[in-house]
Amino acid sequence: MNLLTKATMVALTLALAACNNPRGGADYQDPMGAGGGIASTALGDPNDPASIAYFNETIGDTVHFTVDSTDLNPEAQTILRTQAAWLARNPGYQILIEGHADERGTREYNVALGARRAARVQQFLVGAGVPANSIRTVSYGKERPIEVCDAPRCWDVNRRAVTVLSR
Amino acid sequence: MTQFSRRPVLGLLAGLALAPRAALAQTPLRIEINEGVIEPVPYAIPDFVAENGAGGQYAAPLAQVIANDLTGTGLLRDIPASAHVGRVSSFDSPVQFADWRAINARALITGAVRVNGRQMTVKFRLFDVVSGQQLGDGLQLDGSTDTWRRMAHRVADQVYMRLTGESGYFDSRVVFIAESGPRDNRRKQVAIMDQDGDGTQFLTDGTALAFAPRFSPSGDRILFTSYETGFPRIYLMDVASRRRQVIGDQPGTMTFAPRFSPDGGSVVYSLSIDGKTDLFLLNLGSGQRWQLTQTDAIDTAPCFSPDGQRVVFESDRSGTSQLYVMGLQGGGATRISQGQGRYSTPVWSPRGDLVAFTKQHNGRFHIGVMRLDGSAERILTASFLDEGPTWSPNGRVIMFTRQEQGADPVLMSVDITGRNLRRVPTPGPASDPSWSPLLP
Numbered sequence: 001m002n003l004l005t006k007a008t009m010v011a012l013t014l015a016l017a018a019c020n021n022p023r024g025g026a027d028y029q030d031p032m033g034a035g036g037g038i039a040s041t042a043l044g045d046p047n048d049p050a051s052i053a054y055f056n057e058t059i060g061d062t063v064h065f066t067v068d069s070t071d072l073n074p075e076a077q078t079i080l081r082t083q084a085a086w087l088a089r090n091p092g093y094q095i096l097i098e099g100h101a102d103e104r105g106t107r108e109y110n111v112a113l114g115a116r117r118a119a120r121v122q123q124f125l126v127g128a129g130v131p132a133n134s135i136r137t138v139s140y141g142k143e144r145p146i147e148v149c150d151a152p153r154c155w156d157v158n159r160r161a162v163t164v165l166s167r
Numbered sequence: 168m169t170q171f172s173r174r175p176v177l178g179l180l181a182g183l184a185l186a187p188r189a190a191l192a193q194t195p196l197r198i199e200i201n202e203g204v205i206e207p208v209p210y211a212i213p214d215f216v217a218e219n220g221a222g223g224q225y226a227a228p229l230a231q232v233i234a235n236d237l238t239g240t241g242l243l244r245d246i247p248a249s250a251h252v253g254r255v256s257s258f259d260s261p262v263q264f265a266d267w268r269a270i271n272a273r274a275l276i277t278g279a280v281r282v283n284g285r286q287m288t289v290k291f292r293l294f295d296v297v298s299g300q301q302l303g304d305g306l307q308l309d310g311s312t313d314t315w316r317r318m319a320h321r322v323a324d325q326v327y328m329r330l331t332g333e334s335g336y337f338d339s340r341v342v343f344i345a346e347s348g349p350r351d352n353r354r355k356q357v358a359i360m361d362q363d364g365d366g367t368q369f370l371t372d373g374t375a376l377a378f379a380p381r382f383s384p385s386g387d388r389i390l391f392t393s394y395e396t397g398f399p400r401i402y403l404m405d406v407a408s409r410r411r412q413v414i415g416d417q418p419g420t421m422t423f424a425p426r427f428s429p430d431g432g433s434v435v436y437s438l439s440i441d442g443k444t445d446l447f448l449l450n451l452g453s454g455q456r457w458q459l460t461q462t463d464a465i466d467t468a469p470c471f472s473p474d475g476q477r478v479v480f481e482s483d484r485s486g487t488s489q490l491y492v493m494g495l496q497g498g499g500a501t502r503i504s505q506g507q508g509r510y511s512t513p514v515w516s517p518r519g520d521l522v523a524f525t526k527q528h529n530g531r532f533h534i535g536v537m538r539l540d541g542s543a544e545r546i547l548t549a550s551f552l553d554e555g556p557t558w559s560p561n562g563r564v565i566m567f568t569r570q571e572q573g574a575d576p577v578l579m580s581v582d583i584t585g586r587n588l589r590r591v592p593t594p595g596p597a598s599d600p601s602w603s604p605l606l607p
Contacts, residue, residue, distance in 0.1 A: 106527075107378055109468070118442070138397065144351065144352070146351055150572045
C-alpha cells in the first residue's frame, strides 16, 4: 500500500469515526483494527431502541463536568446507569470512553484531567455491571472541543466524557 | 555553564580570541542586559561588500538577517540605510568613524561576501564608533551557500556576545505545532523552523493529532506526543532522517509530556492509568524504566535540571496545580510555587537558576519566572491564554504560545526582564514551541 492510499484511508477512518459520534474526538480508530484500519459500525435506525443512534441520541452518550472536577452529578449518574442498562440489553460492544477538558488549562494538565474523567466514567459503568474488559479510555485533553466560542457557555459543553460504541 | 553553552565552530578561519588591546581612553561599548534596556543602542550595518559578482545577491540579505536578529533583541536599533552618510566600499579600508558618529551610531558592523560555486565566504568586523576601536577580531566564516542564513545568524551571535558578554541565541531552531483547520477538528503537525521564523518544514503529515514537541539537548532529535494509534503515545524522531519510534508505550495506558535528560540518554514523562497520572523515567539505551511518583494526583509536565540530578514538575496533589522539585535519588518532592493561582508547565532555565512557568490566576494566563526556591517570582506576560514557555539557548528569552480570545494561537517571545514582547512569525496558527540549543 503506498503512502497516499494509507493517508487517504486514515482520513476516511477519521471521517467515519466523526460521523459515528459527533460529540467525540475525531481520531478514534477501531482498536481491533478490523477492516484494514477502518472502523465500520452500522448506526441503525434511530427509532430502533437497539441501535447505536438510539444510544447516542436517546439514551445520551455524553456526561458533563464542572471546572477541574470529575464528580458525576445526579443527571450524569442517571445517564450512565441508563447506558449500562442499555449495554446489558445489547451486549457485545467495544466501549471507548473519551475524556475531554475545556480550553482553560495547560495542554498536559488537560490530558491528565481528561484521563481522570474517562476513568471516573469507566469505574461508574463497571460498577453498574458493564464488563470491565469491554471498556477502554482515552483522553483528548483540550484538543477536541465541540463548541469554540472562548466563553463559559462553550467550556461547560466541552468538559465532557463521551461513551463511544463499536462492534 | 553546561553543555548548553557548548558551541562548536564551523568553517572558522580567523580565531575567536579578542585581539589584545592597550588601555583605551574610553570604556568600550558594552550593553548591560541584566535589567533590559529602555533605550535601544543605535547601530549601523551597511549592506555587505560583494567581493565578487556571485556574492552580490547575498550582500543585502546577509545584513538584513543580522539586523533583524540584533534589532529583535530590543537591546539594539539599526539605523536605516537611507540615513547613512558613510559608505563601506571595501572590507579592509579604514573606517571613517566621523561618518558614523554623524548619524549617532554607537556600533558599526561591516562585512563582505564572496561566492565561488556553492561555497561562500562571509567576513565581518564590529566597531565601537564612539571610541573608534574594533571590538574583537574580524572573523571569517566559510560554508555552503545553502547555509547563508545560518552564517548571518552566526555573525549576529558573535556581535551579541561581544556587546553583552553573553552567548547568543540566533543560530538555533524551534520545533512547534503548526495548526490548521477548524478549532473543533484541528489539524496539528509537528514543524521545525529557524528561530526567526524562516524555513518552516513539517515533520509529521497531520493525519494524527500531535502536540508538545521537545528538542533533545544536542538538537538532533525530538520527542512529541501523537494520537496516531488513537491514543496518546510518545514518539522519538531523528530530525535529519525523520525516522521515528514509539517509546515508553504500555498497553492500556496513555503516555505524554516527555522531555529529554541533559545527556539525551533518558526521557522523563507522564503515564496515565486508571485516571492517575504519574511520572516515569525511561533509559533510551537499556529500555529500563523507573516510576518517579506514585500518587492519586495529576503529576505531569516534568523537566530536568541542567545537571540532570533533579526534576521540576506540576502536581495537583495539594488540590490545585503547583510546582514541585524532586531529586532523582529519592527524598520526595518539595513544593516551590507559593503565590496565588495555579502553576504549570515548569521549565528549568539553561543557567539552572530560574524556572519559567504558566500561571493561571483570576481568569488570566501568565508566563513568569521564579527561583528554584520559589522566591523572586516575576510575571512577564498576561493574556486570555498564555502557556508553555521554552528558553532560548542563552536563558535570556522565553518563547511561548499565546491565544487571544476568539483568535488563533501564535508564538510570542519575551525577555526574562519582561521587556521586548514580540510575535514570532509563523506561516499560520502555531503553538507549543521548543527552542533548540545553539546549532553545532
